[in-house]
Amino acid sequence: MTRSHVDFAKCVDALFSKFSGPEMPGAVVAVTENGREIFASAYGLANINDDVPMGRKTIIRIGSQSKQFTVLLILMLEAEGKLSLQDDVQKHLPYVPRLEHPVTLRQLASNTSGYRDFLAAMFVSGRSIYTPSDRQTIREIIARQDSLNFKPGSAMIYSNSGFFMLYEIIEQIEGATFDEVLRNRITGPLGMCDTSLMLHDGSVMKRLAAHYTKRADGWAQLGWGVEEDGGGGIVSTLDDMVVWQQNLNNPKVGTAEMYQRMATPCVFDNGATGLYGLGLVTDVYRGRRTVGHGGSVAGGKSQSMRFIDDGLGIVIIANNDQVAAFAAARRIADIYFGTVAPAQIELAPGRYRQEGGPDVFELVAKNGVPTFLSSGGVTAFDFGHPGGAKPERGITDLVLSPRPDGKIDGTFCGTPRVYAPLGADAKATASLTGRYTNKAQALEVEIQSDAQRGVLRLRSDFGAMNAPIVAADSDLWFLLQPDSDLPWTATLIVTEEGFEMNTDWVKKLRFTRV
Template sequence: MTARDLDALALERRVEALLAPFGTPGSPGCTIGVVRDGALVLHRSAGLANIEHGVPINATTTFRIASVTKQFTCAAALLLAEDGALSPEDDVAALIPEFPDLGARITLDHLMRNTSGIRDMLELLRFGGLDLAMPCSEAGLLAAICRQRSLNFAPGSRFLYSNAAFFLLGLAVERAAGVPLGAFLEKRIFAPLGMTRTRLTPRTTEVVPGLATGYLPAAGGYARAAHGFALGGEGGLVSCVEDLALWARNYETGRVGGPALVAALQHRMPFTNGALNLYARGLEAGEHRGVATIGHGGLWPGYKTAFLRAPAERIAVIVITNHGGADPGAIALQALDAALAGTPRLAPEPPLPPRHALEAMAGRWIAEDDTASFDLALRPDGVPEVRSHGMPFALAPLADGALTARRGVFCFTLRQVADGLEVEEDAERRRLYRRAPDSAELPGDLSGRYACAELDVEWEIDAAHQVTVRGPHAVAGPWRLEAIAPERFRLHIPGALADTWAELRRRPDGSIEANGARARGLIFARRG
């Protein structure tokens, strides 16, 4: 065997080892593809596409790839810009007249870069009791967005992930093109590239050939993942490894859109304060062990995807799973390590701080300047894990001793300082966190009704501090309130995808300010 043959064999065995946990009988599965120099050099799968019928994942199995859709929606908008049908600098309201005046000019480019400040529609509906497992139409999603009268921040000043932004972008593409988004993508991208198993599926009830069933871990095994929201430019694609490999090659060949489209998708812009945004257009730039990367993840109940490229190395890794408990992002990085093994381009991974130092950081931390808080703990394997708004993410070491989030599109780099923990967020902004008090109590006069006009939602807090939610789509609860500091609380919100929490603060006028991970500054006025 030649050295290249041996390298290929080593990569194959490493990928098979990554897939081994999915080979347990009765387990959902995972599929991994490695693209090198524009060719799919390795494609392996393990586990079941459908547990009930014992159907294994194979080369033709398709999956919901969720937010990996976003780069395709951006590509569609950029192709229309080349056609002269729109411009990235167009005001959103010019193409979507029903979009409200939020006191600032918001462009299509703000949508593509997650700098619009528009609150995330999924979180808006969650605050109103509507979980992803429940049905919600495109009209319902648009209505939730259009009820807003304020923003998370001034457009262009910050980064915050927003599914609403890409939902609107998909709608703008449809109106500029005069055809449904799926039809435009098929004609201009999928058909020319030979992506025959990729399609937009606006309705989750649609029958899709070869589609794997999504599963979530449950007591004693797995449960089918329920999801009922309409899907569009933010996450509606179904695809597979082979088709995404064809798309990865397009970043090198420019067959669709030419070099201009490839460059435009990967182009990064600074915030208004001059700091460079890590998010390009439907893609997130990063670095792994000294290697520049760009890509995106996808998450939908029962489905997870990682689409990761190392452009200078001409390597792409694609990981898709129908196992809701898997971590395809971590798998993709390990597969990238294997693909680059033995090369000087891959720097050594910095070690974690000593365990005693990590244990000293464990606990609950709260920011002094707003409602933000997080919990930090060590996993059984010794890796530090943060839980923010209920969502867990592992921390990885940096060369300077800091710890940074492994979770995609989430800006969180933690450093110890004399007064507590400092967290660097988007736009290079830093926030100081101090330890939460050892104990806190919910105030006795908190019970009552609170209404938010921007959500058309009422929260009723009873004497036992349980919250009943009445919104335009659902009645939900009871939800649990937890005190974390004087006049500061967490509202725990159960969901099909995950149990999350909103950060609440009671204001001097008796109203409650609610902040989620992607929807901030919502005011619930007291009604009685």
């Protein structure tokens, strides 16, 4: 460590200073060095209404960090001969559709299955994530899917569907609830007494933090209506997550071989190595290997990151959606190692579209620094990544670099792409006005539009959506979400039969003109 502990603490405190003011939710942070805690602090309030401060034992949602616990349970069951990661999904879950290609449990656990994310699939079926939805609703959403995002093993797109399926398999094999299995096999033996599965936002629990979402008029508590599962439903505390991180380093529960498998990145069909392993993410930051996972839920963010060759461990759990936990963990590492930010790569502002494909992103200069926007959100760039600029998200396989002709070269899961600028005054070559259907998923759409803008009305058994659309290219439209700060939520690509809808996590959702 290149700084004194006092200087290090002051610098870390500065990263979270805006959450130390009155009536602010906050975060808890711990930093360890070779297993010894060198920093820990709590910022802001666990409950604004009652002026309750955050603390080491405040219980907070950890979101998708839950996935590593689910995968460990799967590996434990495999070690006992109760399943194999090479099993087809349908061996355990007959309701899951067999689509273009077979899918294995390994592919579920590595986000390489191609199954559409059920949360995104709910949205494009007109059901708000805030609408109460039980487990059977999720099963039906998955069962109705009519296509994979890609051939399994050829790419990686985040899919909560895969971990929901693993969660169901664990309960089915063990004949017990996930929470009981988690407690008996992992949290109980480790003494992680405050770590459990919390199925619903709004549950009552002692020391449970309120979770806050930033709105234009201030903070709000907007819990999701969907029933949580082993992919994102675990709550924990700073103390417990430090114990868990230490267990990954020196296993008392599970084995070193299991954690090595979890931290081994997937290899795509084209031979390129990804970053997602089995419930853990392996990356290289400023030349140093990292292993960890983050989480994002309604009013919550989290990150666990270990610099495995350097003995540095970082845990962040926030009870609000304004803490960029992944980036904050990296900034803590920068402070610890004394590293300097690399020179920025000049990427011209504007919107860019994948040549021959549906993907679109926007580059915006914020304080002179390029920022990445897509239907998945807004993020800064890591300009020190090998090969170019990489959006500073916990899980993305996209890397960008500028070309002299104004286009941008990209690499996605080892496959080269080219992105071309989109014109500012886009007009479609034809109106989308008409009625459309996706019969397999019982989706009905009506669109009224001219060559530049229109309205999409979607109806299904699960819900409804009325949303504006605007032309972005001759055959490309943006679907907007009025209450979102994103520039668009999905793209609509005109086809001979009708149109195809794409989001970050749902691809090739086809609608046929009636």
